[in-house]
Amino acid sequence: MNYSNIRSFIHKEGYIFVGCTLGIALICLLFSVTLFWVFLILTLCFFFFFRNPSRVVPTDKNLIVSPVCGTVCSIAFDVPPEELELGSNKRYRVSVFLSIVDVHVNRSPVAGKVKKILYSPGKYINAGIEKSSLFNERNTIILEVNEDPSNLMSFSQIAGTLARRIVCDVHEGETLSKGEVYGIIKFGSRSDIWLPIGAIPLVCVGQKVISGETILSDMALSNVALREGVIVP
Numbered sequence: 043m044n045y046s047n048i049r050s051f052i053h054k055e056g057y058i059f060v061g062c063t064l065g066i067a068l069i070c071l072l073f074s075v076t077l078f079w080v081f082l083i084l085t086l087c088f089f090f091f092f093r094n095p096s097r098v099v100p101t102d103k104n105l106i107v108s109p110v111c112g113t114v115c116s117i118a119f120d121v122p123p124e125e126l127e128l129g130s131n132k133r134y135r136v137s138v139f140l141s142i143v144d145v146h147v148n149r150s151p152v153a154g155k156v157k158k159i160l161y162s163p164g165k166y167i168n169a170g171i172e173k174s175s176l177f178n179e180r181n182t183i184i185l186e187v188n189e190d191p192s193n194l195m196s197f198s199q200i201a202g203t204l205a206r207r208i209v210c211d212v213h214e215g216e217t218l219s220k221g222e223v224y225g226i227i228k229f230g231s232r233s234d235i236w237l238p239i240g241a242i243p244l245v246c247v248g249q250k251v252i253s254g255e256t257i258l259s260d261m262a263l264s265n266v267a268l269r270e271g272v273i274v275p
Contacts, residue, residue, distance in 0.1 A: 053147050053226045055209055056092025060085055092226070094147045097254035099221030103188055104262040106241065107221065108251040109151045109197045110233040112140040117243055122236050125160060126184060126196050134237045136258055138251055140227065148225045149254040150218035151197055151235060154185040159214055181208045182234075183224070187261075189217065193238050199225060200232040221254035 052060065067081035100107060116137040122128040140146060160182045182198040199208045210225040218224060227233075237243065241259040245251060251258070 051094060052089060052092040053094045053223070055226050055228065056088055059088040059092065063088060091142070091146065093145060094223065095145065097149070097221055097252070099149075099254045100257065101220075102260075102262075103153065103220075104260055105220075105257050106151045106195075106235075106237065106259040106261065107149070107254055108138065108245075108256040108258050109149050109235065109253060110138050110140055110251070111145040111253045112138040112233070112251060114245050114247050114249045114251060115139040115232070117245075117247055122196070125162075126182065126236065127158070128184070128194055128196060128236060129239070131239055133239050134241060134243050134259075136235045136237065136243050136245065138233045138235070140231045140233070145253060146226050146228065146231065147223055147253065148199060148227065148233070150185070150220060150222045150224055151258065152185065152187050152195070153189075153220045154187045154218060155189045156183055156212055156214050156216050156218065157186050157191075157194065158184040159210065159212070160184070161208075161210075179208065181210050181225075183210070183212070185218065187238055195238045195241075196234075196236045198234045199227045200234065201227065 063081050063085040067078050067085055070077035070081055114136060116135075118135045118137075119132055120135060121130055121132050122135070162180050162182075179201040180198050182196050184194055184196045187193040187195055199210065201208055207228045208225070208231075209228070212218060212224045235258060237259050238261060241261055242263065244257055244259055
C-alpha cells in the first residue's frame with residue numbers, strides 16, 4: 043500500500059493524531075520499549091477511529107442513504123424546528139447514535155446543492171438521549187435534494203459527551219454527490235436526518251446503519267404512498 047492510499051483510508055483530521063503518536067512512539071523506542079508499545083497502540087487506536095473506508099453508494103437518485111455509521115436510536119414524525127426553515131408540514135426524522143467504535147466520517151445522503159449551513163453552540167449531553175438534538179452543539183446542512191429548490195431535507199452533526207469538535211468541509215452553495223465525504227465528528231456523537239416531505243423510513247429503531255450504503259428511504263416509494271393516500275404530506 044502506497045502513502046496516497048494510506049492517506050485516503052483515514053480522514054485528514056486524523057493525520058496529526060496518527061503522525062504525532064507514531065513519532066513519539068519512535069522516539070520512545072530509543073529509551074523505553076514499554077512507552078514505545080503504549081504510543082504505538084495509541085497510534086493504532088487513532089488510525090482506527092479516523093478510518094475512512096470505501097463505500098459502494100447506490101446510484102438511484104431516489105434512494106436516500108445514511109450519512110453516518112451507527113445505530114438508529116429514534117424515528118419521529120413531527121414538524122421540524124423553525125431554525126431549519128423546512129416548513130410547517132410534518133415529516134420523518136431518523137436519528138442515529140454513533141459509538142466510539144463506529145466510523146465517524148460523514149457522507150451526504152443524497153446528491154444536491156447546499157442551501158444553508160446552521161451551526162449552534164451547545165452542551166455535551168449524552169448523544170443517545172432525545173434532548174441532545176435540541177441542546178447539544180450541532181451543525182446542520184439543509185440540502186436541495188437533486189438540486190431541486192422545492193425538495194429540501196436536512197442532516198446534522200451533533201456533538202456528544204466525548205465529542206468536542208465538529209468538522210464540516212463544505213460551504214453554502216456547493217454541490218454534494220451522494221456518498222461524498224463532507225465532514226467528521228470526533229469521538230462519539232449523533233446525527234438527525236429530517237427526510238424530504240413524504241419520504242418514509244425504511245429502517246427501524248435498533249438497526250445498524252452504514253454511511254453511504256444503508257438506504258434510509260426511497261423517494262419513489264414515498265411518492266406512490268402520497269398518491270395513494272397512505273401518508274399525509
